Amino acid sequence: MLSTLFADSFVIIFVITVVLAALDFWVVKNVSGRILVGLRWWNEINEQGESIWRFECLDHESLARINQKDSWLFWWTLYLNAVAWTIFGIFSLVRLEVDYLLVVGVCLSLAIANIIGFTKCRKDAKNKIQAFASRTIASRFSSTLQSAFSLVSEMNVYETGFISETPQSEEDMDVKKGPWTEEEDFTLKAYVNIHGEGRWNSVARLSGLKRTGKSCRLRWLNYLRPEVRRGNISLQEQLLILQLHSQWGNRWSKIAQHLPGRTDNEIKNYWRTRVQKQAKQLKCDVNSKQFRDAMRYVWIPRLVEQICSSSGSHSAQQSSSTTTTYADTIGSVRVDPRLLPELSGTSSDSLDAQVSSVSDLTNSKYPNSLQNGSGSGNTIAGTWGGVEIEATDGGDSMESVWNEENIWFLRQQLYDDDDLN
DNA sequence: AAAGAGATCAACCGCCTGGTG
DNA sequence: ACACCAGGCGGTTGATCTCTT
The missing domain is CATH 1.10.10.60 (Homeodomain-like)
Known part of the structure; x- marks a missing residue:
């Protein structure tokens, strides 16, 4: 309306008007929108290179901090801005000033962009409030939300509390x-x-x-x-934890990477509460060779047996094969044989040997007795529920572990696991 | 039913590592 | 080379739940 007072050239008027309109667009989008109504929107490129539009609102708690007059002013000027440019456009059309129509077009586009952006933010705020209300309707926040809804209804706006970009004061920073x-x-x-x-x-x-x-x-x-999974650690997961821990030790996060949905914390807790308890009852250190052997020759085969029996005859048939691997045996959990613990001792401690010793488990569901025996030389051999226990290395340590009392403890623990699962 | 013991697990703490200026 | 910071990791703690007496 007044541009000709300052410049005669349409080009200059065009450039100045568009620059000012762009500044206004930026200020409304990034400053007044955030401060007055707690809404913001922007575009970003994610790691896949995709363009994503974000429409964000504040949390419900900040709702009460929004000044009603501020939001009223914001929304009215937002819409009036577009209305004003529309009127200017009609005038330009009537006066057949096509070049000014171009100016109006640019400015109107910017105004409409802000209207669309903030309207979507408002929808997001509404969804968030409703989702939160449905979850905590019985909680102490219900009253707050009800007042929030009434406020929203009254204002017909969904400006919610949002996350201030400005640093919080010292007193707010108490952790x-x-x-x-x-x-x-x-x-x-x-x-x-x-x-x-x-x-x-x-x-x-x-x-x-x-x-x-x-x-x-x-x-x-x-x-x-x-992705986080909740609930008891399954037999397959227990088996994996035992195997991976024997290879990597207390590398909980590394172990957790092989158990989808399980966290390192969960695995660590499982180890400390279940596995270390076993070691304690066997009266040996959890990192000792005795306990590792107990795991390898009793616990792990026992787990495999349980998994086989629970997964039906299919797995049982597979397990009877001399070429069976753990990956075949334990059903849904695929274990890379390379991840399996290197069996200490002699060549008889090969993977196949270990699994083949389990292959006969299906004939005896539960152990009734332990028959300790000794092989030739340093070999300690016996059966526990059909599981052949054999160690040709470190026989002395094995002897100290495989007494009746310890085996009884371990067996009881495994039955406890049965009950849990 | 109550109290104590033990088990479980969420959360914290401190150290380590890699990136950045 | 150094300091600083963020994030990751493993160890530990403490609150809560469950079981046993």
Whole structure:
């Protein structure tokens, strides 16, 4: 309307107007939208090179902090801006000023882009609030949410609390510890779903969670991640843990990589509570050769037996084959034979030998007695539930392990495992 | 039913490593 | 070469649950 007062050239007017409109677009999108209504939207390129549009809102807690007059001002000016440019466009059309129509077109596009972006943010806010309300309707937050809904209804806007980009004050930075609340879980999950994993200190800072980055990372990896499996460790998983641990030791995260959905923490807990308990009851160190042999010659074969019997005759038939590998034997879990522990001792401790010793297990479901015996030379041999126990190396240590008492302990433990599974 | 013991597991702590300036 | 930081990892703790007496 007033541009001709400052410049005669249409080109200059065009450039200045478009630059100012772009500045206005940027300010509304990145500043006033965030401050006044707690919404933001942007575009980013993910690792696969795909273009992704993000529409984000604040968490529900910050809802109360939004000033109603601010949001009212924001939404009205957002729409009035587009209406004004539409009117200018009509004027230009009536006056047949096609060149000014171009200016109006650019500015109107920017205004509409902001309207679309913030409208989508509003939908996201609505979804988040509804999802949270359905999860915690009975909780203490229900009253807060109800007031939030009433506020939203009144305002007809879904500006929610969002994650301030500005650094939090010192008093806000007091770190919270201890168990995570459902609300914190929701906030962290929503944030990671939007922004992706990584940059955990930023996650902790920007999400409004008064937690450390480490705490956020741990909670996500061990609990909130969609891939995380819950429930008892299966027989196959137990077998894998025993085998991989015998190869790698306490490399929990490395072991966890071979158990989909299981976390290193879970495996570590399993080891400490179940495996170390066995060692304690056998009165030997968990890292001792005695205990490793106990695992190798009794526990692992026993697990294989249980898996075979639980997976039916198919596996049993397979296990009777002299060429059977663990990968064949244990059904759904595929174990790379190269990952299996190198059997200490002599050539008789080969993988096939170990598994073939298990092959006869199917004939005797449960052991009734242990028949200790001794082979020639240093060989300690016996059967436990049809499992041939044989060691030609370290026979002395084996003798100390394979007494009636220890075997009884171990056997009891394995029955306990049966009950658990 | 209550108390104590033991088991379980989520979460924290401190150290280590690799990347960056 | 060094310092700093983020993230990963293994060890440990403590709250809660479950079982036993």
